[in-house]
Every structure is written in C-alpha cells, then in structure tokens.
Amino acid sequence: MLALTDIEAAALRLQGQLLDTPCVASKTLSHITGADVFLKFENLQYTASFKERGACNKLVQLSGEDGRRGVVAMSAGNHAQGVAYHAQRLGLRAVIVMPRFTPGVKIERTRGFGAEVVLHGDTLDESRSHALMLAEREGLVFIHPYDDEAIIAGQGTVGLEMLHAVPDLDTLIVAVGGGGLIAGMATAAKAMRPGMEVIGVQTSRFPAMVNAIKGTHYPQGSSTIAEGIAVGTPGVIPQAIIARLVDDLVLVDEGDIEQAIVMLLEIEKTLVEGAGAAGLAALLKYPDRFKGKKVGLVLCGGNIDPLLLAAIIERGMVRAGRLARIRVSARDVPGSLARITAMVADAGANIDEVHHQRAFTMLAAQNVDIELVIQTRGREHIAQVLDVLKIAGFEAVEQQ
Structure with a gap:
C-alpha cells in the first residue's frame, strides 16, 4: 500500500530533474471567492504539466x-x-x-x-x-498514466511541496481523471496533516470516478474542454486510495471551467488547460463550502489548443458583457447605417462586425435589420448603448 515514505523517496529521485514549482497566494482570487487561495503552478513544468x-x-x-x-x-x-x-x-x-x-x-x-x-x-x-x-x-x-504506484508516488510530490510551502492549508482541491494525482496528494496530505480536507473535481461530462466512489449513475459525455481528465475508466489503485482518503468529489460544468480559464489568464496572467482550471471552477461554483478556509489549488496543466483558447476567451467576453450582439431596426434609406454606427461609437463601444439583413426579416419591406457585434465595458455599458439608440428613435435589443 502506498505510503508517505514512497512519496518522500520519489521526491528525492526527482530532485534536479524537474521544478519545485511555486505555490503562492492569490489576493485577487481570495477576495473574489472568500477563501484564502494558494495556487500551485504545475503549468510551469518543462512539459507544462505535473x-x-x-x-x-x-x-x-x-x-x-x-x-x-x-x-x-x-x-x-x-x-x-x-x-x-x-x-x-x-x-x-x-x-x-x-x-x-x-x-x-x-x-x-x-x-x-x-x-x-x-x-x-x-x-x-x-x-x-x-x-x-x-x-x-x-x-x-x-507506462500507465495513473494505475501504477510509482506514477502515483511521483504525482504525490505535488502535495508534499504544497504542504512544505504552506503547512497550514485547510483544503486541497484537485482535478480528477484517472485519479493518480489526487491519490498521491491525498496520501501525502493525510499523513502529514490528518485533519486536512481533500476534495476531487470532475467535469460533469466525465464523472467516472464520482460514479465509482458514490455509486451514482451520471451519464458520460463524448467530449470536454478538460480533455486531460476525460477518463472513462477510473484507475483501480487510485480508486481504492480515493475511497479511503478523499473527503468528497464534486462536479463542475463546461461553463464553470471556461470561466476559470479566463479568470486565471486575466487575473494571474497564467495559461491553463481545462483540467488545470477545474480546481478553481469548483471553488467558484461552491464558494460557501470553502469560505474562510485556506485552500490549495493545483494548476495541473497548461497545454491548451490555441484555437480552443481563442474561443474560450471570446465566450468569456460574451458572458462578462464585454462582447455583445445587438439588433437595430431602421428605415432602409441612405445614411441610416452610418448614423447608427456613429451613435454606437459616440457611446464608447467598438464595433467588431456589422450584418445588414433585408431578406430574412419580418419587418416591412422598406425597413432593415442591422446586427452589430460590439465591444463594451460590461452589462451597464450595453444598456447605455441601447438607450442611446432608442432615444434616437431606433428599435434596439440585445441578441442572446
């Protein structure tokens, strides 16, 4: 059975062969979540993963x-x-x-x-x-990715380093795919601090470990932005350790993970993949559960496809109200479009796209729908832009 001594031995073997990555406080995320948040930057490893x-x-x-x-x-x-x-x-x-x-x-x-x-x-x-x-x-x-004690012991060195850096952590929140990382970290954490809480996080599209541990029957999806934890069959060895040492497992949705990726990029100026953001996603989704606690999150990987990242950033801007699509109905006469775009610009919004729609509309034949994609400062700014257009006599609404 895996023990703390195995993880300590692994730590000795790994000395000089990879990074003892930073584990530092995030004041901004702590303020947002109400927890005392510490981040372990495993995305800084040479291969960008634990x-x-x-x-x-x-x-x-x-x-x-x-x-x-x-x-x-x-x-x-x-x-x-x-x-x-x-x-x-x-x-x-x-x-x-x-x-x-x-x-x-x-x-x-x-x-x-x-x-x-x-x-x-x-x-x-x-x-x-x-x-x-x-x-x-x-x-x-x-070489199995998670169902091997030597692999699990190596992953457990993440927990060892976190507790050496911040000995009084109350809770560890760890992404779970096959279970190797959380099994190793829980082995180290519970041996060093028996009262520490260890929480695992899975995406709701791949809840295999949750089903195995809790006896639930959540359906499994076919894809997720957290492909690093998209595991259909939990590891046998990790499952046994998780059942014994992990306090709970929670699920997060795709939108939760997307939000966490964008927040880490904007706030911490660090790039993580979907699995690397799962811990923060759980903290954001269940803030009351962790409020006031000293919480350690593992940013376990940073390998994300650039096109996927671009899509996530754009969707994040939409959710935050910084990118909006509005529809303006106007008379189809010369100068209408120029007048509308000038008013949007005067209101302080930047226009990304313009689509002039004559055929696919229920408006009268002499009218036109103008769809604009605009960059704004947030929800209040969107409302201000719409008010300016309405005061000028245009029918303007935000499109979802």
Whole structure:
C-alpha cells in the first residue's frame, strides 16, 4: 500500500530533474471567492504539466533490461509529453499512443521530445488497448498514466511541496481523471496533516470516478474542454486510495471551467488547460463550502489548443458583457447605417462586425435589420448603448 515514505523517496529521485514549482497566494482570487487561495503552478513544468513527475519517477526505476526494451504509454497528451521528455533524457525508446482527436499542440510537442506517436481510437480506453497490444508485440514496458504506484508516488510530490510551502492549508482541491494525482496528494496530505480536507473535481461530462466512489449513475459525455481528465475508466489503485482518503468529489460544468480559464489568464496572467482550471471552477461554483478556509489549488496543466483558447476567451467576453450582439431596426434609406454606427461609437463601444439583413426579416419591406457585434465595458455599458439608440428613435435589443 502506498505510503508517505514512497512519496518522500520519489521526491528525492526527482530532485534536479524537474521544478519545485511555486505555490503562492492569490489576493485577487481570495477576495473574489472568500477563501484564502494558494495556487500551485504545475503549468510551469518543462512539459507544462505535473504528469512528468510520475513519469520520471517510474522511468528512473526501470532496470537495465527494461530500459533497453523501451516503453509505451497511452495518453491524451500530458502523460505522453512527460514520458517522452524523460525517456529522451534517459536515452530510452518511447512509443506513445494517443486518441485521434488529441489537440495538435500536444501531438507535436510529444513528437518534439523524440517519441514515436501512434494515433489510435477515439477514447483513452481504445488507446490503452492498442498500447497494451504494442507492449506485448514489441516487448515494450507499459507506462500507465495513473494505475501504477510509482506514477502515483511521483504525482504525490505535488502535495508534499504544497504542504512544505504552506503547512497550514485547510483544503486541497484537485482535478480528477484517472485519479493518480489526487491519490498521491491525498496520501501525502493525510499523513502529514490528518485533519486536512481533500476534495476531487470532475467535469460533469466525465464523472467516472464520482460514479465509482458514490455509486451514482451520471451519464458520460463524448467530449470536454478538460480533455486531460476525460477518463472513462477510473484507475483501480487510485480508486481504492480515493475511497479511503478523499473527503468528497464534486462536479463542475463546461461553463464553470471556461470561466476559470479566463479568470486565471486575466487575473494571474497564467495559461491553463481545462483540467488545470477545474480546481478553481469548483471553488467558484461552491464558494460557501470553502469560505474562510485556506485552500490549495493545483494548476495541473497548461497545454491548451490555441484555437480552443481563442474561443474560450471570446465566450468569456460574451458572458462578462464585454462582447455583445445587438439588433437595430431602421428605415432602409441612405445614411441610416452610418448614423447608427456613429451613435454606437459616440457611446464608447467598438464595433467588431456589422450584418445588414433585408431578406430574412419580418419587418416591412422598406425597413432593415442591422446586427452589430460590439465591444463594451460590461452589462451597464450595453444598456447605455441601447438607450442611446432608442432615444434616437431606433428599435434596439440585445441578441442572446
């Protein structure tokens, strides 16, 4: 059974091989949430994820014969990069099996570390089956992303470092996919501070661990912006540890995660992927539960597809009222559009898009719908722009 001594031994092995990342207070997030928030910046690791801790701890313990055979792993990206990078450092052959729809940024970075990338299957479970087949066929050592005590011990060093940095933390909030990170962190935390609360977070689209631990039957989705924790089958070893040591598991929605990504980008000036924002998403969704407590969040990964990030930022601006779509009805006469756009500009809003609609409207034939996408300062500013247009005699409404 995994113990604190295993995690401490892993910490010794990892010294000098990866970062002891910062664990620092966030005054702004503390003010917003009502908790005393500390952030562990695992997105600053060389591969931008905590996953290289477990990978390195596993690889450095391989015997000479196993090392010569090479290794194979299945991963949506972060475990892949961790295994590939440290295998390259140690001179080992690495084959990585990834789901076909893994973000391109993760695929290219994994190849950049010298690994042989095989795209197979639409889910991690399908990728795992193929990786196991390759292990048997080519004599490779299979490196599981979470169902392995050496991997879990490596991930547990995150908790060790957090408690060394902030010994009086009350609560740890940790993203859960297969469960390796929270299993390792809970093992360390509960041994060092038995009264500490450890809370796991899953996306409502992939609630496999919640179902396994709580006996619920939430349906599983097919995609999530938190692909790093999109795991359909929980790890056997992590599940046993979670059942024994983790105080609770909660679910967050896609919108919660999107909001957390944008907040971390704006407030902390740090980039995280969906899984890396899950802890903050839970804190924002359940503020009363953590109010007044000293809370540690793990920003567990920063590998996000740039196009996905752009879409999340834009959607975040819409939710915050800083990007709005308004429809203005006007007489279809020369100068109407110029007058409307001038009034919007005078009201202090910037126009992103203009769409002039004549055919697809229920207005009278001599009228026109003008749809504007505008940049504003927030909800109050949107209302001010609409008021200016209405006072001028135009019919103007915000489009959802």
